[in-house]
Amino acid sequence: MAVTLHDVAALAGVSIKTVSNVINDYPHIRPATRVKVEQAIAELGYTPNLTARSLRSGRSGAIALAVPDLGLAYFAELAASVIAAAEASGLVVLVEQTGADPARERELLRSPRLKMTDGLLFSPLGLGQDDVDALDVGYPLVLLGERIFDGPVDHVTMQNVAAARAATEHLIASGRRRIAVIGVHEGEVIGSAGLRLRGYREALEAHGLAYDEALVGPSIAWHRESGARSMRELLARGAEFDAVFAMNDTLALGAMRALLEAGRRVPDDVAVIGFDNIDEAQYTVPSLSTIDPGREWIARTAVATLAERIERDGDAGQPRTLLADFEVVVRESAPAGGGVRAGRA
Amino acid sequence: MAVTLHDVAALAGVSIKTVSNVINDYPHIRPATRVKVEQAIAELGYTPNLTARSLRSGRSGAIALAVPDLGLAYFAELAASVIAAAEASGLVVLVEQTGADPARERELLRSPRLKMTDGLLFSPLGLGQDDVDALDVGYPLVLLGERIFDGPVDHVTMQNVAAARAATEHLIASGRRRIAVIGVHEGEVIGSAGLRLRGYREALEAHGLAYDEALVGPSIAWHRESGARSMRELLARGAEFDAVFAMNDTLALGAMRALLEAGRRVPDDVAVIGFDNIDEAQYTVPSLSTIDPGREWIARTAVATLAERIERDGDAGQPRTLLADFEVVVRESAPAGGGVRAGRA
DNA sequence: CCGCATGGTTACAACGTTGTACAGTGTGAG
DNA sequence: CTCACACTGTACAACGTTGTAACCATGCGG
Numbered sequence: 218m219a220v221t222l223h224d225v226a227a228l229a230g231v232s233i234k235t236v237s238n239v240i241n242d243y244p245h246i247r248p249a250t251r252v253k254v255e256q257a258i259a260e261l262g263y264t265p266n267l268t269a270r271s272l273r274s275g276r277s278g279a280i281a282l283a284v285p286d287l288g289l290a291y292f293a294e295l296a297a298s299v300i301a302a303a304e305a306s307g308l309v310v311l312v313e314q315t316g317a318d319p320a321r322e323r324e325l326l327r328s329p330r331l332k333m334t335d336g337l338l339f340s341p342l343g344l345g346q347d348d349v350d351a352l353d354v355g356y357p358l359v360l361l362g363e364r365i366f367d368g369p370v371d372h373v374t375m376q377n378v379a380a381a382r383a384a385t386e387h388l389i390a391s392g393r394r395r396i397a398v399i400g401v402h403e404g405e406v407i408g409s410a411g412l413r414l415r416g417y418r419e420a421l422e423a424h425g426l427a428y429d430e431a432l433v434g435p436s437i438a439w440h441r442e443s444g445a446r447s448m449r450e451l452l453a454r455g456a457e458f459d460a461v462f463a464m465n466d467t468l469a470l471g472a473m474r475a476l477l478e479a480g481r482r483v484p485d486d487v488a489v490i491g492f493d494n495i496d497e498a499q500y501t502v503p504s505l506s507t508i509d510p511g512r513e514w515i516a517r518t519a520v521a522t523l524a525e526r527i528e529r530d531g532d533a534g535q536p537r538t539l540l541a542d543f544e545v546v547v548r549e550s551a552p553a554g555g556g557v558r559a560g561r562a
Numbered sequence: 563m564a565v566t567l568h569d570v571a572a573l574a575g576v577s578i579k580t581v582s583n584v585i586n587d588y589p590h591i592r593p594a595t596r597v598k599v600e601q602a603i604a605e606l607g608y609t610p611n612l613t614a615r616s617l618r619s620g621r622s623g624a625i626a627l628a629v630p631d632l633g634l635a636y637f638a639e640l641a642a643s644v645i646a647a648a649e650a651s652g653l654v655v656l657v658e659q660t661g662a663d664p665a666r667e668r669e670l671l672r673s674p675r676l677k678m679t680d681g682l683l684f685s686p687l688g689l690g691q692d693d694v695d696a697l698d699v700g701y702p703l704v705l706l707g708e709r710i711f712d713g714p715v716d717h718v719t720m721q722n723v724a725a726a727r728a729a730t731e732h733l734i735a736s737g738r739r740r741i742a743v744i745g746v747h748e749g750e751v752i753g754s755a756g757l758r759l760r761g762y763r764e765a766l767e768a769h770g771l772a773y774d775e776a777l778v779g780p781s782i783a784w785h786r787e788s789g790a791r792s793m794r795e796l797l798a799r800g801a802e803f804d805a806v807f808a809m810n811d812t813l814a815l816g817a818m819r820a821l822l823e824a825g826r827r828v829p830d831d832v833a834v835i836g837f838d839n840i841d842e843a844q845y846t847v848p849s850l851s852t853i854d855p856g857r858e859w860i861a862r863t864a865v866a867t868l869a870e871r872i873e874r875d876g877d878a879g880q881p882r883t884l885l886a887d888f889e890v891v892v893r894e895s896a897p898a899g900g901g902v903r904a905g906r907a
Numbered sequence: 908c909c910g911c912a913t914g915g916t917t918a919c920a921a922c923g924t925t926g927t928a929c930a931g932t933g934t935g936a937g
Numbered sequence: 938c939t940c941a942c943a944c945t946g947t948a949c950a951a952c953g954t955t956g957t958a959a960c961c962a963t964g965c966g967g
Contacts, residue, residue: 221953221954222953222954231917232916232917233917233953233954234916234917234918234919234956235915235916235917237955238915238916238955245914245915245916246915247914247915247916250915250916264677265674265677265953266617266952266953266954267674267675267678268613268616268617268622268677268678268952268953268954269617269952269953269954269955270955271613271678271954272611272613272614272922272923272924272952272953272954273953273954273955274954274955277613277678278675279656279678287632287638287641287645288638288642290635290638293632293633293638293641294633296632296638296641296657297631297632297633297638297659300632300657300658300659304658304659309658309675309678310656311624311654311655311656311657312641312645312656313645313649313654314642314645314649327609329612330623330654332609332610332613333613333622333624333654333678441841442845470845471845474846474847477847497635497786497815497842500786500787500790500815500816500819501815501819501846502818502822502846502847566923567924568923576946577946577947577948578923578924578947579925579926579946579947579948580945580946580947582924583925583945589944590943590944590946591944591945591946592944592945592946595945595946610923611922611923611924612924613922613923613924614922614924614925614952615924615925616924617922617923617924617952617954618923618925618926618951618952619924619925619952620952
């Protein structure tokens with residue numbers, strides 16, 4: 218596997234620079250020379266050493282993607298989309314998991330492990346406005362999906378507030394009045410939990426419904442398990458509700474499970490809507506109504522934005538914030554009002 | 563960001579090699595010198611250029627992981643485990659998706675994109691025994707999970723045959739006699755579909771049950787959708803069965819969905835068991851009985867095996883095949899025989 | 908027939924790091 | 938007092954690639 222330009226050059230009887238020129242489609246090469254070199258390349262099975270090329274050029278053709286955990290369906294699907302988009306741009310993706318731990322997230326930003334890559338797509342969960350300086354890293358960085366900072370960085374995000382409001386309004390439009398919410402992070406303002414809660418409250422307010430602490434189920438983790446637990450707690454303390462807005466789909470699935478165990482029918486007794494539109498949502502029983510936050514678009518746009526940053530190197534330009542369109546996906550767990558099924562919202 | 567050894571050396575008033583020595587814990591350095599250098603490093607915020615180091619040393623500290631699609635829960639969870647295991651070994655993971663396309667899988671093995679990595683963890687779906695030469699690549703390679711070749715390569719795999727047999731026997735032990743199977747790849751012998759079908763047939767045979775073509779649901783894809791479709795087809799052609807062995811969990815979930823739509827109760831009318839033990843399986847309604855194929859162990863072992871191969875370079879040693887322990891996970895969709903819940907099989 | 912542009916190729920340096928060889932400076936033993 | 942040797946540090950080359958500058962033909966206009 219140690220075939221280098223030298224070997225090819227020796228076999229073809231030219232200098233190594235000429236071989237390099239052939240490989241890089243340098244125009245002024247005599248056809249005969251080109252053929253000789255190409256034959257030598259084929260014969261030896263030469264492939265360029267990307268590490269060396271990368272050292273020389275300062276570009277590796279790799280980007281890093283940092284997500285909390287690939288075990289979470291949303292991030293797995295996001296990663297799948299990012300990798301596909303990156304491949305289409307000739308980039309390769311190095312995946313890191315932060316476990317949503319703020320300390321690890323901060324550490325990651327400074328980690329030399331990234332030095333092999335040209336830039337970072339970062340989906341932070343734990344960082345706060347306080348960490349904004351930590352984002353002033355010396356390499357191209359694009360923040361993904363969940364959180365809005367005033368930092369000096371590009372963002373490609375979903376419309377958390379508006380989408381959460383639309384989800385809640387969908388429940389209201391179908392006649393529900395006592396709408397519980399689960400997955401709340403108490404005191405948080407800036408993260409997706411805070412933003413989605415704001416959307417929820419805006420919807421209530423716009424329709425003259427009171428915000429009732431009794432209907433709020435806090436939960437830091439957004440797993441099925443925590444969704445089930447949160448729902449059981451609400452039920453146990455005798456909260457009365459006819460709908461649930463879950464801050465993501467896995468919470469919603471856990472909640473549905475708990476509701477079923479408690480003998481509540483979905484959607485007859487309690488309508489449930491989630492957020493994320495993970496693949497699974499369309500196959501559960503009942504299928505899950507949810508928000509499609511535009512994952513594909515986010516992935517493509519984020520890769521493109523990062524690629525552009527990499528392209529024009531340090532040469533700044535204002536940081537941009539790009540917002541994905543969202544969509545209310547109506548399924549069985551929270552059907553439309555008069556039994557009518559809506560497609561888009 | 564262009565802080566190099568030179569800059570540090572200049573500031574500290576030593577040669578760049580001395581700085582390098584400090585960084586690499588070379589023993590013979592005067593404490594005073596070490597302090598000077600460390601201060602300079604801190605002051606400039608120097609971090610080593612991994613690309614250069616990698617070129618010099620021939621090691622990048624990165625491995626590649628190739629899976630069909632991160633959108634598939636099993637592979638997402640596998641990737642999560644692999645990345646975690648790799649991190650524990652100080653390795654970073656580059657993730658590729660092959661889409662289970664044989665041509666892309668072959669191409670990937672030769673791709674120079676991997677040249678940046680020290681080795682490859684490969685979970686092939688499409689390759690066959692014919693492609694065995696393609697596996698004689700010039701770099702460390704470990705095959706993952708699904709398939710058994712006689713190739714010159716390390717394998718870390720699950721016990722497809724034995725586990726599928728155990729799954730089927732679990733259904734038989736609970737009194738089922740007409741057991742359908744879905745996800746079959748007709749004519750396949752060597753892939754996981756072929757192996758799991760073999761386990762299924764062995765179980766039937768061992769208990770004097772006939773193999774009935776009418777109970778076999780072929781399906782190339784192993785998605786929820788294909789599971790649902792497969793099940794609907796079986797129902798449509800009037801097949802009679804009291805249990806289903808689905809070749810993976812997502813197929814099983816799709817099948818459960820189709821059964822429910824058709825008014826069959828799970829597990830009362832039809833017991834369902836899957837394969838993979840994806841996280842989701844424990845939260846569905848009803849929760850899904852399945853095979854836990856030892857994903858965590860596979861990930862850890864595969865990373866360790868690859869790391870070892872990388873460690874001792876070309877210095878071969880026999881290719882090894884490592885088999886993970888499996889476990890029958892009994893849940894609601896296929897409870898144990900007399901209403902008794904078993905824990906381990 | 909000279910000078911000059913242009914095509915085709917080459918030598919050299921450089922990207923940032925580390926291994927090898929070596930050069931000082933002490934220190935302790937003979 | 939000298940020699941061996943360990944300690945501390947340096948210069949240089951090398952990993953494989955590509956940019957820069959320069960070289961040697963050739964051909965053409967003057």
